Amino acid sequence: MKERYFFAVLFILIIFLGFFVKNPFILNMLSLSAITLIVVTGLNLLLGFAGQISLGHAGFVALGAYISAIASVKFGVNPWIAILIAVFATEIFAIFIGYPTLKLKSHYLAMATLAIGEIINIVTNAWVEATGGPQGFVGIPLLSVFGFALDNEVKFYFFIWSLTFILIFLSINLIDSKFGRALKTIKSKENAAYAFGINVHLYKMIVFLISVFYAALAGGLYAFYIGFISPSSFGLTESINYITMIVVGGMGNFVGVFISSVILSILPNLFASFEDYWPIINGLLLIFVIMFTPNGLKDIFKWTKKQ
Amino acid sequence: MLGGIIEFCLLKYNLPLGVSLLISSLSVAVIAALIHKIFISQTKNATELSLIIMTVGISITIKGSVMLLADKDAHPVDSFLPIAHISVFGAIFASQYLIVILFTFLIIFLLYLFFKKTLFGKIMQASSMNPLAARLFGVDVNMVQMLSFAISGFIGALAGAIIAPISFAQYDSGVLLGLKGFAASVVGGFGNNNGALIGGLIIGVAESLSAGYISSSYKDLAAFLIMLIVLFIRPQGLFSSKDVERV
Numbered sequence: 001m002k003e004r005y006f007f008a009v010l011f012i013l014i015i016f017l018g019f020f021v022k023n024p025f026i027l028n029m030l031s032l033s034a035i036t037l038i039v040v041t042g043l044n045l046l047l048g049f050a051g052q053i054s055l056g057h058a059g060f061v062a063l064g065a066y067i068s069a070i071a072s073v074k075f076g077v078n079p080w081i082a083i084l085i086a087v088f089a090t091e092i093f094a095i096f097i098g099y100p101t102l103k104l105k106s107h108y109l110a111m112a113t114l115a116i117g118e119i120i121n122i123v124t125n126a127w128v129e130a131t132g133g134p135q136g137f138v139g140i141p142l143l144s145v146f147g148f149a150l151d152n153e154v155k156f157y158f159f160i161w162s163l164t165f166i167l168i169f170l171s172i173n174l175i176d177s178k179f180g181r182a183l184k185t186i187k188s189k190e191n192a193a194y195a196f197g198i199n200v201h202l203y204k205m206i207v208f209l210i211s212v213f214y215a216a217l218a219g220g221l222y223a224f225y226i227g228f229i230s231p232s233s234f235g236l237t238e239s240i241n242y243i244t245m246i247v248v249g250g251m252g253n254f255v256g257v258f259i260s261s262v263i264l265s266i267l268p269n270l271f272a273s274f275e276d277y278w279p280i281i282n283g284l285l286l287i288f289v290i291m292f293t294p295n296g297l298k299d300i301f302k303w304t305k306k307q
Numbered sequence: 308m309l310g311g312i313i314e315f316c317l318l319k320y321n322l323p324l325g326v327s328l329l330i331s332s333l334s335v336a337v338i339a340a341l342i343h344k345i346f347i348s349q350t351k352n353a354t355e356l357s358l359i360i361m362t363v364g365i366s367i368t369i370k371g372s373v374m375l376l377a378d379k380d381a382h383p384v385d386s387f388l389p390i391a392h393i394s395v396f397g398a399i400f401a402s403q404y405l406i407v408i409l410f411t412f413l414i415i416f417l418l419y420l421f422f423k424k425t426l427f428g429k430i431m432q433a434s435s436m437n438p439l440a441a442r443l444f445g446v447d448v449n450m451v452q453m454l455s456f457a458i459s460g461f462i463g464a465l466a467g468a469i470i471a472p473i474s475f476a477q478y479d480s481g482v483l484l485g486l487k488g489f490a491a492s493v494v495g496g497f498g499n500n501n502g503a504l505i506g507g508l509i510i511g512v513a514e515s516l517s518a519g520y521i522s523s524s525y526k527d528l529a530a531f532l533i534m535l536i537v538l539f540i541r542p543q544g545l546f547s548s549k550d551v552e553r554v
Contacts, residue, residue, distance in 0.1 A: 051356055055363065100538040110359050111489040112538065115531045118486060122527050240367055247360055279371030286364025287346055290357045 003172055003254050010258070011165045018157050027153040031225065033265035034164045035218050040245050040261040041164075041171055041254075042214025047243070048252030049175055050207045051187030052102065053110045055239050056117025060212045062124055062234030063090040064219025066131055069140045069229060074130075079141060083220035090216035094209055102204045117239050124231040136230030140223050156225055163221075167214065172254055174210070183207055184252075237279065241265075244282045248289050249297050256297035332464040339460025343453045403469070410469050414462060415504065431455055483527060490534035509533065 014030075021027055043057050067086035071077045077085065101112040124131045131137055174180055182203055185193040193200050223229050245264050249257030268278055342365055347358065422428040434441035434451045442448050470484070487510065495506030510530045518526035 047356075053356060053359060097535070100535065104538070107355070107359055108493075110363075111486065112493075112534075115486050115490065115534060118483070119528060119531045122525070126525055126528075237367075240363060243360060243363065276375060277371070279367045279374070283364045283366075283368030283371060287361055287368065290361045290364070291346060294357060 004169070006255055007165060007168055007172075007258075011161075014161050014165075015158065018154065018161070024153040027157045029266055029269045030262075031153065031157050031160050032222075032269070033262050034160045035222050035225070036242075036245075036265040037164050037258065037261050038167055038218040038221075039215050040242050040257060041168055042211035042218075043242050044246050044249075044252065044254070044257050045171055045174070045183075045214075046207055046211040047246055048250075048257070049180060049187060050183040050204060052204055052208065053113065053243075054208075054211070055110050055114040055236070055243070056120070057113075057211070057215055057242055058234040058236070058238035059117035059120035060090055060094065060215035061219035061222070061238070062120050062229075062231070063093065064216030065223040065229045065234070066124060066137065066219075068220035069137050069223045070130060072141060072224075073137075079224050083217065083224070086220045087213060087216045090212060090219075091209055094212040095205075098205055098208045098212075102201060102208055114236070114239075117236060121231055121235055124234070131231070134231060136228055137223075138228050140227045140229070142224060142227070160221065160225070167217075168254065168258070171210075179203070179206075187252075240282060244286055248285055250295045253295070253297070260297060328465070328468055331468050332461050335464030336457040336461035340453050340457040343456040347456075348449055348453070407469055410465065411504075414465070427454075487527075487530045490530045493534045494537045 017030075018027070039057065039061055043054065046052050046054055064083075064086045067089050068079070068082040071082035071085050072079050097116055101109060101116070104112055125134055127133070175183070182193065182196075182198045185196065185198060186200055186203060190200060193203075219234075241264070245261035246257055248264065249255075249260030268274075346361065346365065420428075422432060430441070430446050431451055431454070433444075434446055434448045435455075438448045441451075467484070488507075491507035491510050492503045493506070494509055495502030495504065510533055513529040513533055514526050517529040
């Protein structure tokens, strides 16, 4: 219950921020971090609550972005329908991919999902006729809501943050349900989950599809917001960034993950000249958080209180 | 990857080939052992999931450091044999492939001897199957884990070093190689050395065929597609009858 109040207050804060901040650079940065937050919220359901790792999630974001871009530019479909098509197509793909891979456990699952991410990255690089190859895909139109074009940073800011909060509330509700408790059982003791009559594979599939839904949706929104996509924005580095955000925030902790993903997605934009150092910083963050504060931010707060 | 890069750096100082090969593999083995000693064995309440995430963190840290220290370019490494290309019945290929094949069989043979004939190999298998029971028999499981990290680091570095003349040494060449290795072991069946060898052959041939008949930009795809198909149809691998770690 406390989480919901926290997010309600946060939502009001963010909306207020939108009225006061006039700098388009900052608004743009915050909107991009909202898109990242959608992906991370979805992945958190999979990694934090069901305990299943996916090292290829940027691949699903890429699918969402590319399919919606291709549908709207090459076939002239309305952007919203294009996003719908993209999400649907990505889900179909995820069913075929998820069915065999989710039977795997621990490091086999990690490697298999890593491979899926790589496959998608290779295809987006190589299939030049459809995706534009390494040069990227240009000329994607803008979104509009009920005839109201989201054509500047301010309008998109309000739209994307409202959507993000809706999605976060939905996932909190999901975790508070019977389904969410079943997922937690799967994470802590899979055999016990079997004994309680939980169809483990089916539940893993469902939560995987939900997280892919979040990823593909975020990908589509990203494509229509930036207007340009290229394979390098959806590589393995991105997948690992998402994992870092969840681990630093604390697996299965909505508030912590919210804070860490907003901070970690804004920082690289602020210090763009340190681009080459980010993999090292991310790596060290992962190592030290796992070593000393396995519950992420929550532990850090507790630790500072004790001092 | 690290093996190839370190080898490249050592060769720059005009060290003889054999020495640089040995030094690069050994130093990576030491690094791997240190990683286990410093990070993995010190982690409190480690679960399998957190250890996986941690190794991912370690790998991108190493990759990032190498990227900063040696730049992003691909570094060419000279072929081990004095003649660069050999022609057999009109087919010309790089002489380095002979070295790779030789080393592959050598490593497989040595690993076979190690696991079947030596006490330590058996201890290692025992502690992987049931760490608790192994500990009851007086095995220092932590030590065994550290040594197995060192051995896998050694073999990985050796593989990276001998493939470097073919694929160049680059800061991010490791991921794809590692993934293909994983794909080969999936196709062959986990925990089955001979199966992995055949799986590797199948994947290699499929890769070359798809490069020849479809397009060379899709050649990396072949390995993963075959792996996914095998996972879908026969998750235990083509040549394995043993029960695999799956639901």
